[in-house]
Amino acid sequence: MITNQLLHQLLVAAVFSLLGLVILGVVWLVLVKILPFSLRKEMEDDQNIALGIVLGSLILGISLIIAAAIHG
Numbered sequence: 001m002i003t004n005q006l007l008h009q010l011l012v013a014a015v016f017s018l019l020g021l022v023i024l025g026v027v028w029l030v031l032v033k034i035l036p037f038s039l040r041k042e043m044e045d046d047q048n049i050a051l052g053i054v055l056g057s058l059i060l061g062i063s064l065i066i067a068a069a070i071h072g
Contacts, residue, residue, distance in 0.1 A: 020066045027062050031055075 032039060039055070042048045 016070045020063070020070060023066050024059070024062060028059075031058075 039051070042051050043055075
């Protein structure tokens with residue numbers, strides 16, 4: 001009985017984790033499409049550290065929102 005509950009909880013956690021990753025990927029693709037410059041060029045070639053910090057913060061913020069929405 002306990003193993004069935006544990007397996008169910010693990011399955012639910014895995015599904016929500018995958019759903020969160022898919023949503024985060026979609027947000028990243030939308031961000032790449034709407035920005036008027038190349039993120040890769042700015043961060044790799046131009047060494048734009050400020051852009052990296054802003055994008056990292058944006059990803060963390062979106063991840064927290066997704067986690068809160070999934071958790072309830």
